Structure formats: structure tokens, C-alpha cells
Amino acid sequence: MTEQLRTDGSLRHLLTLETLTRSHIERLLERAQTFVRPLGQRPPRSRALEGATVANLFTEPSTRTRVSFELAAKRLGATVVQLEVQLSSRAKGESMLDTVYTLQALHVDALVIRDAEVGVPGLVAAHVAPHVSVLSGGEAHVSHPTQGLLDALTVYQRKQRFAGLAVAIVGDIRHSRVARSAFHAFSKLGVTDLRIAAPTALMPERAEFAGCTRHTQLEEALGGADVVMMLRIQRERMNEADLPQGERYFAAWGLTRERLALARGDAIVMHPQPMNRGIEIASDVADGPQSVIRDQVRNGVAVRMAVLAEVLAAGPA
Amino acid sequence: MTEQLRTDGSLRHLLTLETLTRSHIERLLERAQTFVRPLGQRPPRSRALEGATVANLFTEPSTRTRVSFELAAKRLGATVVQLEVQLSSRAKGESMLDTVYTLQALHVDALVIRDAEVGVPGLVAAHVAPHVSVLSGGEAHVSHPTQGLLDALTVYQRKQRFAGLAVAIVGDIRHSRVARSAFHAFSKLGVTDLRIAAPTALMPERAEFAGCTRHTQLEEALGGADVVMMLRIQRERMNEADLPQGERYFAAWGLTRERLALARGDAIVMHPQPMNRGIEIASDVADGPQSVIRDQVRNGVAVRMAVLAEVLAAGPA
């Protein structure tokens, strides 16, 4: 496991939330909050990262996350380059590292990497020069740390606490990096009533979500929940045979108004997007008063600004 | 129809010229003219839109218009992001709006949308938050408002008036958003002798170009014209059977020097590009002394700067 921290305790890489301390996560959230503005106000801008160069390496299509990182970096004054290189370690072996060394030699300070293959961001982080940072923009099914941070920030904005909350994560947990990073964030931040709910085929190994209660009935997981986090069906990570039929899935697992009524009256509804409306979530719930889905997007830029500001602050002279 | 204006009368969206007043169009042209510089001088730059974010959403390939909007925004200090999302309402239904809401939550202030499907820019405009603007970068065959403005500006630069001009629009009128926006601009600005000339198969419905004279012989339309606007054969919007053969089309409809001689001696020749040389226009005419085709390109950036400056001026605090 690549060490994510510098010797002074500051963040160098962000590959997973799993090894961050609670206070470190809290510090990142506090900093992110300073970058949040209401919709309709101009976002904050600064020159804090002027002179720094951020490379976005996205090998999976991801308009949302790619643009979110791009805007976070630009609004802090950094220079951003977009690359469409394939970093897959299978496909290219050492040539993956040649690409990374090339970017480093171009004075790139931070590499944002999204890859469908497990271990690529960590492998890159293990090889870059000491002044270079690697940020995961989503790693296979295992980790999506900035998503975990933005989810935590969204909950905190609405609930002003983590302790005592009941959080239900619902859907395709097995294939979801969003679920894993949310689990890490919420556990660390003190959520003790953490529930995962999925059909058996989409339920993860028990050890991965230690301490969570497991539910194979949606209604059971929703009862009295403060936070309902719906996941996207990850069609692209499933075998054909495992793929639930849309309508049948919705009948058993779709979040409807009726089901949402089982949660607390002030429960919030989250979704990492893109949504399969009518499959995992009903449209009137997605667009309803309890939905904080658009807040999640807005918070995503703020969280990425906070992360970039921390990893690049101690940058080169 | 989505309202394009704010309550103070300023432009919020630009989807069509059809509902703008003459004085509004004139104001935009005057402002655009302040951004025009001769070739070989550096274009004007300002920080007027610093802090604003413009997203370019082009679903049809369009190097020219995309780069023109990109440079217009950057030269006013805005941040620009490029997206390759599909906004088609057919393909994705509500997920189109999810993409738009996401961009909005990323604090995007203006969406420039080019789409092959009728109604997409208007649909988006009808759903975005009050502080967000939608600019059409070309909508199916129906509208290309910044093209209409740049065409009007180009004519005005050479003729210093619209009243009393004879303007001939020639070619594939039926499939042309350029022709429609030019028709709207020129009609509003006081051109009374407006002629459309096309083979019968490429002639539009009469109601769409009310007040224009209709010509199925090119020579007839050119007689005494001050402005000859040639259109591109829109191969991609035609059935195979409707597609004119290049040589046969040129024989009847290509603008040659001989035919141009039928127009006034100081007539100007326009084309929105890309040109099919030897099909709708002879190369020596395209590159000849009466051609203002490159002026059109230069004016395109100026017009887009004027539009962005107006829609984003009243921007968020």
C-alpha cells in the first residue's frame, strides 16, 4: 500500500480514504466547505496554485468527474492538460510508467487518474518523483475517494453531524467504488448505524463492509434512515447473466416515494449519478424535496479544490 | 417558445433571432464591431468575464464554431470546458436534463449547445436555473443565431446599411439553419429585397421565408444583387435520392465569375463554410476580390464575444 501522507502529515496522494484519519478527513471537509457557494453565485477563484500543472488522465469516459477536477484546478489558478492515454498495466506494462515519467518530466505536479483496472493509481503513485501527487478519480470497483468526501460533505451540510445518523447504502454494492469510499468516509466520521442493502447477487464480501448491517430487503434498510444513498447499476461491470432486468429491479429495489416514507421525514436522498431513472430511483424522488443529488455535484468541485490545495500547497519552490 | 430576454430586456439565452427586436440586434452588432480587429493585429482581450464558466457542448463535429466560441469566451477571461455529451432528447430522455443540471451545479454560467435535433437548446433553456444562459451553436436545420449575426455584421461592414440592399441567398435553403437565421437577421434589419434561390427539391416551405422572392433559376436571383450568400450543400441532411450530383449541381447552381457578373459590380460573396468548392462555388470566386468569406469567420468571434458579454454581464454576484 502506497503511503498517502508526507512526513509532516499532509496529504501527498489521494488513492483511498481507508487509511486517512478522522481528523484528516474532517480537515479536508472543512476546507472544502470554504469553497462552497450557493447555486447562482460565482464560485471562488484564487491564484493559490498558479504555476502548478494538473494532468487529467481518464481512461474511462467520465464527463462529470473529469470536468469537476478540471474546474477545481482551474479555479485555483492551475494549468490543466487533458490526456487520453491508456494506463492499463495489463496492456502496456512498463510503457505505462514511461507515460507517467514523461508527464513528470513535463513538470506535471498532479496526475488525476481514472482507470477501470485495480491498482493502477497506486502503482503510479509508487513510482512518481517525491514532489508529484497522484489523485484517484475512480479506481475500478475499489475506491473513489473524492466521491466519498463529497458524499460526507453533503450529509454534513444537511445534518450537521455524523454521530447517531442511520445511513443506508442501497443497490449494486458489489461493483461500487462509490459505496466503498462512502463506507470508509462514514465509518471514520462516526456513523455507527451503517446499512448496506442489495440483492444477494450484488452484495459484497462481508469483510469489505465490516460493521455494516446487511439487508436483502430494501424496506428493512430504509426504516428510520437519515440518509439514503442509492447507487447506479454498474452494467459495465456485470456479466450478462447477473444483470437485473430494469423493471424487475425497480419493483424490488427502486426508491419510490412510498418506500422513502419508511425513512425519517427529513431523510436525504443521494445518488452519485449518472442515474438510471426508473431502475434504481423513481424520477419524482430524484427530483423531489429530499433529494440532495445536485448538492453532491456542487460539493464535488469544492472537495477537489480542497484536495488539490492540500497536495499542491507544499509544491516545488 | 422559451423567453430569451430578462425582465430588463437584456439577452439571457440566444436560441433564435426570430424573436429579437431590430434595435436589440443592432445593439449586438455595434458591440461586436468593437471587438473586430484587422487581420494581423492581436484581438482584444479583457477580464470582463473572469470567474464565469462556459461549457461547449457540441454533439455534431464543428471545429470552426466550437473554436470560435472557445476563443470568444477565453478572450473575455472566462473559463471554458469542452464536453462531448450527447444531449439528444430522443436518446436519453430525462438523462439529458441530468447532464444539464450537473453542469449547472458545477457553476457553469453558459451552455453553448450544438445539436442535430430540433428543440434541444430550447428544452435545455426551459429547464436551467435563472442565472444560467443557453446559447445555440446551431440547431438542426432551424436556427444558427450567431451565424445570422455575423452575416449581418459582415454585410454592414461592407455596405454601411441594410435598407435598399438586394440580398440573394442561394442553394440548399431547405436544410439550412444558416439561411433561416440570415433571413431573420436581414428581415429585421430592413432588407426588403430578399431573394431565395434553390432547385425545387431544396426550396423551403413558403411560410418559413415570408416576404422573400423565390427563384428556381440562379441567374434570376443574382440580377443586381448587392449580397450573394451561397450555402453549403448539406449532404448529411439529405436522402440519397435528393442529393444533387456535384457536376450537375455546379452547372446549374454553382457561383461562377460569369454568373457573379450579373450582380452589382460591388456585390459581396458570402459562404458559411465549409465550402464544397466546384459544387456550390467556383474557387476563383471563393478566393476572389468580392469574397468576404474570411471576414465572416473573423466576425464570428466578435459576435460571440458580444453575445457572451451581454448574457454573462448580469451574472452572479
Next chain:
Amino acid sequence: MTEQLRTDGSLRHLLTLETLTRSHIERLLERAQTFVRPLGQRPPRSRALEGATVANLFTEPSTRTRVSFELAAKRLGATVVQLEVQLSSRAKGESMLDTVYTLQALHVDALVIRDAEVGVPGLVAAHVAPHVSVLSGGEAHVSHPTQGLLDALTVYQRKQRFAGLAVAIVGDIRHSRVARSAFHAFSKLGVTDLRIAAPTALMPERAEFAGCTRHTQLEEALGGADVVMMLRIQRERMNEADLPQGERYFAAWGLTRERLALARGDAIVMHPQPMNRGIEIASDVADGPQSVIRDQVRNGVAVRMAVLAEVLAAGPA
């Protein structure tokens, strides 16, 4: 041949090093050296080119060179646009020039062009307006002038001289624009012992590398060399029948530690990348103490900054 210089002797276009004087090349290298910073320091930034617009037109995929030019331009304050137009003269004829005239009318000041076809950068340079510059980012097999400059700068940094050096260029010389530009640079700069080594099928015409010794045995070329420049096997420019088998090629032509020992003890190893490790070069050599491959990448940005600064300095008012 398009004239590359302005009447005051300054660089206007950069298409080839072949017609530059030694002192001009030296001046570019000196200027480039001022932009070099050690890895881990922030690269220099200035506003020297603020207001200038650079268009990157890359029709062959080239992450490395494209990003290198992009960062060079941005770090000098220029605005950069990326285009994916096809400039091939075969495919489009005059429409290639229409694209160029369009970019010119958009107030683009420099076009960086990479094309697989011989003559395209020169053809464009012959047609642009007097204030517009054309920079080759790699032209077929014939020229890659900024690569030649960065190679020369890399040698000079390590050897502090060119006179008296023995330089061996090894591999697929026939298809290599890198070899041709290196040959031009090194010859002009005073390298007299210049060796080209290739299997017969990959050996170029004698006239193209006049004054070089020719070697069909690698060992012969390496003896006492100060600089060993390995080339990439250009699979994409070979007929299937000419393509050497990887293992067999490595056996005869791969640079191993054993073979490198034939060169001087302080010989440096260069490669333009991307490397086919295990085909033209052994991994332990590529990553070994004599390798300056990453310096080449870093120097690439510096050289492109120097070139952009010179061609755009005398820019529009």
C-alpha cells in the same frame, strides 16, 4: 522550400533545421536553456505571449508532443486551442487551406502541425498571412525540428560541447524524422563523427545523411561513442514484410548493457519515445544511469518555449 526566416533574420516558421544556421540553432538552444528547471522545481512562467493564440493541429495521435507544445505555450501566457482537423492535402485539396484561413481569421498566431504526409507544414506555411507562423510538430518521416533541438540541448547539457563527439544514431533510420532532424542539428553544431547504424532494410539513402559513416553492425557503431541515440521501430510506416521480428531485432540491434559497454564510459543514451522496451532497448539501459531519456522530455518543453517566444515575439501590435 518555404523561407523560414523574417527579413530581420528572426525565425518565422520552423519546418526543418536543415536551412538554419549554426548560430541560429545555438541561439535557440541558449534561450531554451533559460527555461530549463530541475525536476521538482516549478517551471518558469511568464506573460510574454499573452494575447497570442496557438492552435495545435495534430492529425497523428501524439500525447507527448501535443502536451509539450500546449504547456510551452500556456507557460508563456498564450491561449491554446486544440483541433482534430485533417489537413491532408490528398484528402481534401483546397479545403485544407480553407481550414488554415479560418484559423487565421480567428486570430490564431501560430499553427503547430503534425501530419503523416510529406509537405503539409510547408504548404500551409506558404499560404498563411505574413504575421502567422507554422511550427512542425513532426512531418512524415522527413522532419521533426523541435525534437532535433531538444536532442541537441540534451547532449550539450551533458557534454558542454559538440566538437569532437562521436554520436551514433541507431535503428530505423529510414523511417525516422527524429534521425533526420538530429542529423541536421548535430552536423550544423559541429559533430564530425556522426554514425548511422541500421539493418540494411532500415538504412536510408546515402545522400540524406551525407558525411555520416554507415554501419550495418551495431557494435561497430557503438565503439567509443559519446552519445547513443536509439530510435523507435516505426511499425506504422513499414510494410508488413519489412517489419523486423521483435526478438530477432533485439538480438541484433537492441541496446543492452553489454553493448553499451562498447561506448565510452560516460556515454549517454537517448530515445525519443515511446520506447519499445525489449525490442530496440533493454529496460535496464532505458532506466540506467547513462539514460537521459527523461531529460529529453523536460528539454522538449523548454525548446518549444524558446521557439514560440522567438516566432511570436515580433507578433502583431
